[in-house]
Structure formats: structure tokens, C-alpha cells
Amino acid sequence: xxxxxxxxxxxxxxxxxxxxxxxxxxxxxxxxxxxxxxxxxxxxxxxxxxxxxxxxxxxxxxxxxxxxxxxxxxxxxxxxxxxxxxxxxxxxxxxxxxxxxxxxxxxxxxxxxxxxxxxxxxxxxxxxxxxxxxxxxxxxxxxxxxxxxxxxxxxxxxxxxxxxxxxxxxxxxxxxxxxxxxxxxxxxxxxxxxxxxxxxxxxxxxxxxxxxxxxxxxxxxxxxxxxxxxxxxxxxxxxxxxxxxxxxxxxxxxxxxxxxxxxxxxxxxxxxxxxxxxxxxxxxxxxxxxxxxxxxxxxxxxxxxxxxxxxxxxxxxxxxxxxxxxxxxxxxxxxxxxxxxxxxxxxxxxxxxxxxxxxxxxxxxxxxxxxxxxxxxxxxxxxxxxxxxxxxxxxxxxxxxxxxxxxxxxxxxxxxxxxxxxxxxxxxxxxxxxxxxx
Amino acid sequence: xxxxxxxxxxxxxxxxxxxxxxxxxxxxxxxxxxxxxxxxxxxxxxxxxxxxxxxxxxxxxxxxxxxxxxxxxxxxxxxxxxxxxxxxxxxxxxxxxxxxxxxxxxxxxxxxxxxxxxxxxxxxxxxxxxxxxxxxxxxxxxxxxxxxxxxxxxxxxxxxxxxxxx
Numbered sequence: 001x002x003x004x005x006x007x008x009x010x011x012x013x014x015x016x017x018x019x020x021x022x023x024x025x026x027x028x029x030x031x032x033x034x035x036x037x038x039x040x041x042x043x044x045x046x047x048x049x050x051x052x053x054x055x056x057x058x059x060x061x062x063x064x065x066x067x068x069x070x071x072x073x074x075x076x077x078x079x080x081x082x083x084x085x086x087x088x089x090x091x092x093x094x095x096x097x098x099x100x101x102x103x104x105x106x107x108x109x110x111x112x113x114x115x116x117x118x119x120x121x122x123x124x125x126x127x128x129x130x131x132x133x134x135x136x137x138x139x140x141x142x143x144x145x146x147x148x149x150x151x152x153x154x155x156x157x158x159x160x161x162x163x164x165x166x167x168x169x170x171x172x173x174x175x176x177x178x179x180x181x182x183x184x185x186x187x188x189x190x191x192x193x194x195x196x197x198x199x200x201x202x203x204x205x206x207x208x209x210x211x212x213x214x215x216x217x218x219x220x221x222x223x224x225x226x227x228x229x230x231x232x233x234x235x236x237x238x239x240x241x242x243x244x245x246x247x248x249x250x251x252x253x254x255x256x257x258x259x260x261x262x263x264x265x266x267x268x269x270x271x272x273x274x275x276x277x278x279x280x281x282x283x284x285x286x287x288x289x290x291x292x293x294x295x296x297x298x299x300x301x302x303x304x305x306x307x308x309x310x311x312x313x314x315x316x317x318x319x320x321x322x323x324x325x326x327x328x329x330x331x332x333x334x335x336x337x338x339x340x341x342x343x344x345x346x347x348x349x350x351x352x353x354x355x356x357x358x359x360x361x362x363x364x365x366x367x368x369x370x371x372x373x374x375x376x377x378x379x380x381x382x383x384x385x386x387x388x389x390x391x392x393x394x395x396x397x398x399x400x401x402x403x404x405x406x407x408x409x410x411x412x413x414x415x416x417x418x419x420x421x422x423x424x425x426x427x428x429x430x431x432x433x434x435x436x437x438x
Numbered sequence: 439x440x441x442x443x444x445x446x447x448x449x450x451x452x453x454x455x456x457x458x459x460x461x462x463x464x465x466x467x468x469x470x471x472x473x474x475x476x477x478x479x480x481x482x483x484x485x486x487x488x489x490x491x492x493x494x495x496x497x498x499x500x501x502x503x504x505x506x507x508x509x510x511x512x513x514x515x516x517x518x519x520x521x522x523x524x525x526x527x528x529x530x531x532x533x534x535x536x537x538x539x540x541x542x543x544x545x546x547x548x549x550x551x552x553x554x555x556x557x558x559x560x561x562x563x564x565x566x567x568x569x570x571x572x573x574x575x576x577x578x579x580x581x582x583x584x585x586x587x588x589x590x591x592x593x594x595x596x597x598x599x600x601x602x603x604x
Contacts, residue, residue, distance in 0.1 A: 017532065017535060018512075018513050019513065019515065019516050019517070020517065020528050020531070020532050021512050021513070021514060021516070021517025021518075021520075021525065021528060021529070021532070022512065022532040022535060022536065023510035023511060023512045024510070024511055024512060024513065025510050025511075026510070026532075026535065026536045026539055027535075029539035029540075029543065030535035030536065030538055030539040032539075033538055033539050033542045033543070034538070037542070042542065042545070042546070045542050045543065045545075045546035046546045046549050046550050048546065049543065049546045049547045049549075049550045049576075050550060052547075052576075053550070053572075053573065053576065056490075056494035056497060056498065056572065056576065057490045057491070057494050057572065058490070059486065059489070059490055061490075061493065062464070062489050062490055062493045065461055065493050065496065065497075066461070066464070066465065066468075066493075069461055069465070245472075245476070246472060249468075249489060250468050250471065250472065252468075253464065253465050253467075253468025253469065253472075253489075254468065254469070254472065256465045256468075257465060257468075257469050274462075278458040278459060278461055278462060279454075279455060279458050281458065281461055282454060282457055282458035282461065282496050282499075282500035282503070282504075283454070283500060283503065283504040283507060283509050284509070285493075285496065285497060285500070286454075286496070286497050286498075286500040286501040286503070286504040286509075287504050287509050287510050287511060289497030289498075289501070290497070290501055290510065291511070339513065339515070340513070341511055343511075
């Protein structure tokens with residue numbers, strides 16, 4: 001069988017199984033098994049188990065369950081409430097202060113939490129009711145939560161970076177640090193949009209009542225306490241990676257201990273809380289791990305069949321030189337992002353894309369940041385925008401999905417702007433990691 | 439039949455919960471390692487391997503539990519618009535693909551693990567622990583997945599044919 005035919009049959013089997021609602025992990029595995037049996041015979045599967053076993057014992061993968069556990073503990077620790085309150089009182093004088101506060105709080109939370117779902121659900125519960133009570137326009141209120149929450153993909157410690165690093169063979173620590181400046185640019189663009197939009201149309205975000213804003217300075221200062229624990233936690237996790245004190249996987253463990261301490265300081269640490277966090281962690285990380293395993297198997301079989309060479313030749317045939325290829329890849333990633341979850345995309349495309357990127361002389365760390373921007377876009381964009389469904393799970397039936405889609409649009413366009421900056425100026429991503437102590 | 443199915447549920451949950459407790463020692467070990475390395479300048483030999491062992495086992499032991507709670511992501515562009523009974527019909531058919539994957543994987547993983555046990559394979563690091571516990575955990579996890587998936591299949595089939603929950 002020619003590789004062209006294999007590729008078409010493989011894609012057809014994959015898509016057919018996917019639309020029947022079979023979980024993605026089993027779709028990948030079953031497709032791989034069908035093709036390994038017909039092309040190579042059963043013993044190749046023993047080799048594939050070897051690949052899965054390597055993945056199980058991958059050192060960088062350890063950071064995934066640990067960061068999920070950290071997020072689960074932080075969700076119960078009340079730290080997000082305190083953070084949001086402090087930020088919002090201080091950004092009170094601005095129009096749209098609640099929305100600006102949401103973006104800032106999301107950015108700070110994102111420096112502790114690496115998963116988007118946790119962010120959106122948390123701020124959907126904390127920030128949204130206040131904005132709706134104040135009659136904020138949906139575009140400001142709903143969009144700021146989805147867009148701000150999505151920043152967890154880009155602001156370290158992001159689980160997307162960890163997974164990218166594992167598949168691309170790029171250093172996780174460098175990727176984490178590289179995401180900081182592009183992440184802050186994104187946050188600044190979002191805040192800028194809120195300021196401009198509410199300045200042009202003040203009715204979009206009625207200002208806070210005076211009595212709520214005019215808090216005595218002393219009380220305002222007391223509220224700043226809410227920033228202490230989050231800052232300490234973010235600094236200890238990122239700082240230890242930046243300074244080379246700990247590996248990213250160890251830093252995740254430090255983060256877990258820090259989260260437990262934070263919960264204890266707030267008197268929110270309970271045995272049942274730890275237990276439910278552990279249970280939640282294992283279910284999410286098993287779901288993720290089996291996606292890794294499935295992807296290892298299907299990519300392994302496809303590579304054995306010569307697929308990597310085929311993809312390389314096809315991609316290389318994209319016109320307009322190496323920038324044409326980069327832009328072509330962006331379009332493929334954004335398109336896939338409409339239907340597939342980020343994890344499926346990274347696991348299926350990066351083993352094939354990254355060697356090409358390296359051959360073209362691009363930096364894999366930079367490409368990782370660009371990829372995360374793409375995934376931020378996919379989080380916001382219809383029809384399969386995970387951020388929309390996370391928020392929908394919090395708001396219930398009051399707000400239709402379509403309204404959340406429309407609310408996301410301005411932020412979606414801004415993310416495209418940030419993506420263009422990241423692609424055009426690699427220095428934005430690569431300058432900070434170059435200063436890292438190693 | 440009902441008893442057997444709820445036994446499978448309970449077994450998956452029990453093993454999954456047990457697996458989740460492996461995360462906590464990993465966190466504690468990391469804290470211990472950092473303290474030993476920077477305060478006592480005595481880095482340990484065994485922490486980094488225990489980290490991957492603990493987490494690695496948890497990924498496979500909890501998978502059946504995650505399946506029972508329907509946590510494995512799927513694309514529900516079309517699937518999400520079907521009625522519960524239509525879904526049960528489709529799930530009963532796609533089960534065959536799941537079963538094919540898991541059966542072949544179980545066979546391959548058992549063969550892989552058995553080879554390792556026969557030679558008494560170790561990690562050949564400075565600490566040098568045996569690797570068979572992780573490989574056995576992989577086989578157990580896959581067997582449980584197949585079992586839990588089959589339990590789901592029996593339920594789906596019953597619902598597809600009779601229209602009532604089993």
C-alpha cells in the first residue's frame with residue numbers, strides 16, 4: 001500500500017470513529033491497532049507498548065498531575081476570592097473595573113494554575129455574578145472570563161507547555177519563561193479593549209457605586225493581603241524554575257506544598273478537601289495520560305509506515321518559502337482547533353511538525369509559544385471552543401451558548417493580533433529564557 | 439448480572455482511589471528532595487525515579503474509574519444531538535473498536551511485562567529498582583479498562599434493546 005493511500009485510510013478511519021462519539025483516546029488506539037495488524041502484524045504492538053511505557057515513566061509528564069492537584073487545592077483555598085476582591089477594589093476608578101479586575105486576577109491565577117477549565121469555572125463563579133448584577137454588557141462580562149481564563153495556556157505553569165515540551169523535546173523550563181511576555185501582551189490587549197470599549201460606550205459597564213469604591217485607604221491596604229499568598233506561590237514555582245533551583249516537575253511539587261500551606265493559612269484545609277482533590281486529579285490525569293498513550297501508538301504506527309516523511313514532503317511543498325510553511329501550519333492548527341481539543345492537536349501534529357520546524361532553522365521554544373497562542377484562539381473559537389463550555393457549565397441555562405460565542409469575538413481578534421506579534425518578533429518569546437540561570 | 443456490574447464498578451473505583459493516593463507521597467518526596475539538596479547538600483538517588491513511578495502507576499490504575507465516570511473526552515458535534523437510546527446503540531457498536539484496542543493492548547502489554555519479569559529487569563540507574571511493578575500495574579490497568587468498558591457495553595446494549603436502564 002502506498003503511503004498516500006495509508007494516510008487517507010488512516011484519516012478516514014480516525015474521523016469516522018471520532019464522529020461516532022467514541023472517546024478520542026480509544027479512537028487513536030483502535031485506529032493504530034487496525035493499521036498495525038493489517039500492515040505489520042501483532043508483534044509491532046508489543047513495540048508500541050514499549051513506547052507507551054516510556055510515556056508512563058516520562059519525567060516531564062509528572063508535572064501534569066501535580067499542577068492539576070495544585071489547582072484543585074487552590075480552588076478550595078479561597079485564594080481566588082481574596083485576589084479578585086483586592087484587584088477589583090484597586091481597579092475601581094476605571095470604567096469596567098470588574099472586567100479589568102477579572103483579567104488581572106486571571107493573569108495572576110494563571111501564574112499558579114496551569115489548566116484553563118479550573119480558571120474559567122473559578123472566575124465564572126466569583127466574578128460573573130457581580131458583573132451581571134451591575135448590568136455589564138455580555139461582551140465585556142462573559143468575554144473577559146473566557147479570554148482571561150484562556151490565558152492559563154500561555155502564562156506559566158501551563159499544562160499545554162508541558163505536553164508540547166514532551167512531544168517536541170524542547171525544555172519545559174525555557175517554554176514556561178518564554179510564555180511570560182507574550183502572555184502579558186495578551187492581557188494588556190484585553191485590558192486595553194475593555195478600557196476603550198467602555199470609554200466609547202459607557203453603558204456597557206456602569207461604574208461602581210461611589211460608596212463601594214470610596215473605601216478608606218487603610219481598608220484598601222488590608223485587602224492587599226489577598227495578593228501576598230498568590231504572589232509568593234507564583235514566585236516560588238516560577239522563580240525556582242527560572243533560577244534553576246528545581247526542575248519543572250519538582251517546581252510543580254513545590255507548588256502543591258505551597259497550595260496546601262495557602263489553604264491552611266486561610267483555614268480551608270480539610271482532609272476531605274485533599275481527598276477529593278486527589279480523586280479529581282487522578283481522573284483528569286488518567287484521561288490525559290491515555291490520550292498520550294493512544295497518540296504514542298498511532299504516531300508510532302504512522303511513522304513506521306513512512307508517514308513522517310510523507311507529511312514532511314507535503315508540508316515542504318507549501319509555497320512562499322519557510323514563512324509560507326509557518327503560516328500554513330498556523331492555519332492547520334487553528335482549523336484543527338475548531339474541532340479537536342488542544343491535547344489531541346499537540347499529540348497528533350507536533351511529532352510531525354517539530355522536526356520540520358527545526359530543519360527550517362526555527363526555534364522550537366518560540367514555536368511552542370506560537371502554538372500556545374493558537375490554542376488560546378481555539379479555546380475561544382466556535383464551534384468547539386472549550387472555554388465556552390466551561391463557562392456554560394457555571395452559568396447554567398440563563399445564558400445561551402451563542403451569546404458567549406459572540407462575547408468572545410473581540411477577544412478572539414485581539415488574540416490574532418498577539419499571535420501576529422509573537423510570530424513576527426521571536427525576541428518577545430526568546431529574550432527572557434536567554435537570561436535564565438542554568 | 440446487576441451484581442456483577444456493580445462489582446466491576448466498585449473494583450474500578452477502589453483501584454482508582456488507591457492509585458490517586460500515590461500522588462501525595464510524590465509531593466512529599468519532592469519536598470524532601472529539595473530540603474535534602476539545598477539545606478543538607480545531600481541529594482537523594484531515589485526521588486526522581488519514585489516520582490515517575492508513583493505518577494506512572496496512577497495513570498493506569500485510575501483509567502477504568504475515569505471511564506466509569508465518563509471522563510474520557512470525545513467529540514460530541516453529532517453524538518451530543520442524539521437521544522440517549524440512539525447513543526446507546528452507537529456506543530454498543532463502537533465498543534467493538536474499544537474492545538479490539540484493549541484486547542490487543544492487553545495481550546501485547548502482558549507479553550512485554552512477562553519478558554521483563556523473566557529477566558528480572560531493573561532501571562539500571564544508581565538506585566536500580568526493579569521495573570516489573572510498574573509493568574504489572576499497566577497490565578492490571580488495561581485489564582480493568584477492558585472489564586469496565588465491557589460493563590458499560592452490557593448496560594448500553596440492554597438500554598438499546600429494552601429501553602430501560604440495567
